[in-house]
Amino acid sequence: MNPIILLQKMKNWIRSNPQELLKTPIYTIHSHEAKSQDSDKAGKFFTLNAPDWINVIAITEENEVIVISQYRHGTDEITLEIPGGASDPGEDPIESAKRELLEETGFISEEWESLGKTAVNPAIMTNYTHMFIAKNCKKVAEQQLDGLEEIDIEFISIQEFLQKIVKMEIDHSLILSAVAKWLIKEANLSRIM
C-alpha cells in the first residue's frame, strides 16, 4: 500500500452543533456531532480543549537531570517528573519552557534544543506538548511557585533517570515522549534497525 495515496483517500469528518459542556481552570469539555465523508458513520463526540503545554529535559553542568516531585491529583500520588507546564496565552513555547524551568527549579540554560511537539491525545484532546532539552543548566534563583504548587527538586544521573523510567518510577507519558525524541536524536539505534 502507498501511504501517500492512503492519506489522501481518508477524509476528515464533518462537524456540526458544537457545544461547551464544562469549564475547569485548565481545560474545557466540548461536544459536537460528526459524520464521516467516507461512509455513513456518524455520532456525538467529546473533546477536551486546553492550551499547549511544554516540558524540559534539563541537564545541569554536572551532567545530572533535574527531576521534580509533586502531588498529582489525577493519579492521587507523589510523582517524579521533569519541569513543565502550560503556555500562557500568546507565549512562544520556548519562552514557556524557560519560564517554567526558572519558576520550578531556579535554573537557566543557554543551550536549548527543541525536541518537537507531541499530540497529547489526538483522540480526545486538542492540544500539543512542546518538548525541549536544555543542557548545562545553572542555578540563578530560588523557586517561585504558583498558588497551588508544591515541588521538590532532585538531581539524578542520566543513567539513573533512564533506570527510573524502566522501573516506572518516572512514568508520565509526556516525559516518556520527550525521552523518545531525545533518544532517537542522540542514541545509537543500529541495534534495532
Added chain:
Amino acid sequence: MNPIILLQKMKNWIRSNPQELLKTPIYTIHSHEAKSQDSDKAGKFFTLNAPDWINVIAITEENEVIVISQYRHGTDEITLEIPGGASDPGEDPIESAKRELLEETGFISEEWESLGKTAVNPAIMTNYTHMFIAKNCKKVAEQQLDGLEEIDIEFISIQEFLQKIVKMEIDHSLILSAVAKWLIKEANLSRIM
C-alpha cells in the same frame, strides 16, 4: 538530596466532597476538594476518569511496523498511529492488546513482550496505558472494526517509523511513550550516558 527521604517527606493531599460532573462514552469528569498536608494550600480539582488503555508496537515477519491511519476527533485530523484501544472491564492488558491488534489489523503474534505502563496524565487523568511490543506478527483474519471506527493499515520499515516520529508525522504521546520504553530496552545508549 536523597530521593527516598524526599519521597517520604511529601504527603498526598487529603480529598473531600467528590462529585461526578459529566459522563461521556469513554470517560467521566469528577471534581473534588483537596488540602495539602504539608502546607495550608487547598483547592478544587478536576479529574478525568477512564479505564486503562493499551497500545502495541507490532512488527511483522518482514520486519515492518504495522501503522494505522484514522480520523481523530480531538485534533480534527487524520493521524498515523499504532494499534491500541481501551481494556474491557476485567480484561487483562495483554488480552486487550491481542484483541485490539487482531480487530484493527487482522494480525496475531506469538512473541509478546510488555513495555510496562505509563500514566496517561497524572495531573488530570486517573488511568494508565499498558504498552507492548509484538514481533513476527502474521495476518490471520480481516479487520473487525467497532461501530464508529474507520482504520486503514500500512506497513513501514523500522527506520521509516522512527523517521516519521522525527518528522512529527507520528506524534501521539502514547506512541512516543511506547517507543521510549522500546529504545531504552533495545537501543545502544552508550552515546548519551
